[in-house]
């Protein structure tokens with residue numbers, strides 16, 4: 001029989017980590033303990049829910065973690081209960097272990113789980129909700145590609161890293177009269193490259209949503225050289241692709257919820273620029289630097305607001321919902337709606353228009 005008030009709450013961090021996860025855990029746990037709830041930290045995301053790994057969280061566990069990167073609970077992007085990879089006779093086989101997840105949820109007597117994660121985590125949360133678990137979602141990802149929220153936490157911290165890296169590359173590019181290509185993360189969305197490139201003064205920004213023309217890229221760096229600006233900064237998203245080509249895949253990993261791992265376009269672009277313009281070119285792949293370290297003040301604030309609002313939703317039994325930033329307010333949306341569409345950059349987005357207005361090239365003549 002359903003209890004009238006919630007008494008035990010689970011919390012997990014799923015998928016790739018990002019700055020701000022600990023701030024959310026703190027934002028959920030501190031008020032939950034004040035309300036007299038027991039807080040069960042599920043270890044390594046959904047992996048812990050399936051395999052029964054959890055720890056009780058006390059005030060001391062969440063004290064002093066606001067500024068800490070990573071997650072005190074651990075995370076995994078291979079622990080999807082509905083897509084559980086196991087090696088059988090040297091081959092990876094996929095199993096459905098969602099019933100074990102439900103069993104642990106019941107054994108731990110959880111009234112709800114606060115699931116902190118990106119679209120993968122929200123997809124899993126939606127399916128677990130359909131099986132009868134009470135879930136409240138918190139949108140995390142450096143990629144910022146969740147449609148239902150104006151911003152995910154973690155994105156601002158990643159943008160900060162890109163912007164700082166561009167500032168550093170700027171000085172060395174200028175000293176050596178080089179073209180510097182920087183590759184960012186972001187999967188199928190260009191938000192990190194767009195916002196990071198805009199903040200760091202990139203001359204060319206290449207994103208998946210705006211396939212680029214090689215000749216426009218060559219012409220732009222040559223033109224800059226001709227007018228005496230003897231260096232260029234090219235900020236490229238890992239999912240960027242030329243008009244006549246495909247995204248560059250680094251590897252395929254069937255154990256992951258999304259098996260495609262992107263990466264490598266930065267190196268290709270640097271080589272093609274060098275071969276076709278004769279300009280000395282170097283590339284830098286920022287990789288996981290964008291996911292590590294301390295959250296920016298913006299992300300600390302957003303994460304705290306998300307966490308404290310998520311526990312409020314759980315107290316009000318508003319399950320199957322995800323907290324979301326709408327303008328300056330924290331609202332909630334249904335998890336099902338949140339995963340219905342990916343948020344991609346549109347040509348009409350203000351950041352694209354502002355970048356174009358200050359002379360940034362998106363590698364195309366048809367913007």
Ligand code: F6P
Pocket residue numbers: 016077118141142143185186187238261262291
């Ligand atoms: O979704 C976050 C993200 O960092 C993407 O930007 C990137 O493509 C992917 O995760 C990298 O995953 P992993 O850490 O498993 O290499």
